[in-house]
Amino acid sequence: MSQELDQMRVRREKMDELKAAGIEPFGRRYHRDHLAQDLHEQFDQVDKDELLEQENMVSIAGRMMRKRSSGKAGFADFVDRTGKIQVYARKDMVGDEQYHIFKRADLGDFMGIKGDVIKTNTGELTIRAREITFLSKALRPLPNKWEGVKDPETIYRQRYLDLIANPESFKRFHQRTAIIKAIRKYMDDHGFTEVETPILNTQAGGANARPFITHHNALNIDMYLRIATELYLKRLIVGGFERVYELGRVFRNEGMDLQHNPEFTTIETYAAYWDLWDVMDETEGIIKAAAKVVSDDGKITYQGTEIDLGGEFKRITMNDAVKEQTGIDFKEIKTDEEARQLAAEKHVKYEKWWSKGHILSAFFDEFVEDTLIQPTFIYEFPVEVSPLAKRNQENPEMADRFELYIAGGEMGNAFSELNDPIDQKYRFEMQAKEKANGNDEAEPVDLDYVEALEYGMPPTGGLGIGIDRLVMLLTDAKSIRDVILFPTMRPEKTADGEEEK
Known part of the structure; x- marks a missing residue:
């Protein structure tokens, strides 16, 4: 708990840094023209060199879920409602101020990225950032990215974390x-x-x-x-x-x-x-x-x-389904008393006022329902x-x-x-x-x-x-x-x- 409080304190300090730099930590409308899934569908099959020649400029927005940065360049995974897309940010392309924002951002923060579509040497579709817009600060740390959310209480009470x-x-x-x-x-x-x-x-x-x-x-x-x-x-x-x-x-x-x-x-x-x-x-x-x-x-x-x-x-009557599982044919049972007696013998719970029909239904619940898989x-x-x-x-x-x-x-x-x-x-x-x-x-x-x-x-x-x-x-x-x-x-x-x- 103390570790989480420490992380929250650091995130609030970063929020204050943004304010001091004249950047709204909880921003406003951002126009994006592509979703992650759209980009993958449009460009996953396009060759790396061909993408460089095309210089497709796009705008995306999403939550930062993973970041790998060192020195003057870094990679991050952003997630929107359709999936994940990788972003590549370089200091000499976006400028000192925007790269500082990218580097200081925490997992869970929202950003807008404008850039061209490329592929890395490993073939991963990537947006090479030309412009970074900070959109919203996450003041609490996200769940561990490797373990996800496993506790049922958290899953159901805080569905947003589960999602x-x-x-x-x-x-x-x-x-x-x-x-x-x-x-x-x-x-x-x-x-x-x-x-x-x-x-x-x-x-x-x-x-x-x-x-x-x-x-x-x-x-x-x-x-x-x-x-x-x-x-x-x-x-x-x-x-x-x-x-x-x-x-x-x-x-x-x-x-x-x-x-x-x-x-x-x-x-x-x-x-x-x-x-x-x-x-x-x-x-x-x-x-x-x-x-x-x-x-x-x-x-x-x-x-x-x-x-x-x-x-x-499959289609089968309740009586025949009970007969298949128990060998008992309720068509041969003539009175309510006889049905209640049979229920007692088979340890099927019943109320004293129940009729034969109630007992048949109870037999179905007891002996048949669980067996109906297909x-x-x-x-x-x-x-x-x-x-x-x-x-x-x-x-x-x-x-x-x-x-x-x-x-x-x-x-x-x-x-x-x-x-x-x-x-x-x-x-x-x-x-x-x-x-x-x-x-x-x-x-x-x-x-x-x-x-x-x-x-x-x-x-x-x-x-x-x-x-x-x-x-x-x-x-x-x-x-x-x-x-x-x-x-x-x-x-x-x-x-x-x-x-x-």
Whole structure:
């Protein structure tokens, strides 16, 4: 710590030197006409002698990340948002004052460099400086350039240091943006309209989850941060939009682990006249479009396991998937009591009020989910755990719902939407009973949504995909915190033990 304080003291002294020389240590606008990547693409293949003849003058700007100087000349690496470019500065070319600035600069300082493009004797593309402009002083030393930032607390609390020091992290967040763009393009190309719906709701619905509660002072009512975008989007289907999607943040007041953060990003899509089979095709298309960002053939490696996203995704019912892993066929189980007895025998935790459908879902979670490494659609979910999905026509105990699993985790949830207002009201009432029995995550009764359905909603297929988990998969990130720029963190303790406000 004392070493860092010493370095900070020296940097402040250099800041004062700049001021004394009439140079702003925290400068103003600088015009650059090239980025590092542009220069490499344009000149990497050009011969050294040809570059000298061309005398291409360019202006760049970036953060100094490495410097090697001695006597009257020196080299430095500058980094911008696209990559790294080397700079060569000579005292006889830039003058005493500017070379002094270059030589006294610290790693982390920002500069603008105007010069000609050359190649060194080793063939490295380089900007030979003709003019140096100091742009901003870094008053704290950067992390060790060889070790980067390894401490998870620092990575997540001070993401800017992670981005500066860890190129793989910087790349991952650019890939996240590209993945989201690819998904939006897929949706737009398939006739969907992007919309925005309220984040503050008068009641939280559309998913089984515990909400965050806040208070609206002017109306003097409690409000809820949305836990899903579903019910508003389906109101738009009632209104005639036919194909809509929303990509944005939702909030759930639940635990945090490698796959859960209290606020996270989802995309929900709804298409009139579709059913779950159409939505399966849509989901597969979205995943493949996103995978193209990181892999031309759809093959990726996640935590050491190769996964093929380029081929046809497997499709299997929940009952058959459980049967494959356990040998138990829930179609042969006739009563809820028999299902609960089976759960006790197999050491599967259950609530005393659970029905056969709840038990089947629990068996899937316990014995099947972790085994689904290659992309697999699990369909035909019990109605009890699918309060917003249409019943299966052949087997009314099951819902026309599916979830997509990859690498042992859920990537998407979809179904043929329940558009029968009478059945929907009944399902809400059943959820209310579950809430009374202690299920804090049960759906509330949303009579306004039921009223919307009473005006008529066409047959509709709906889908929800967790963007953060998809980015984790495609960028080989183990934790959701690695793909959220500023994840939720417990406040740090101050020296007196109090939490910082």
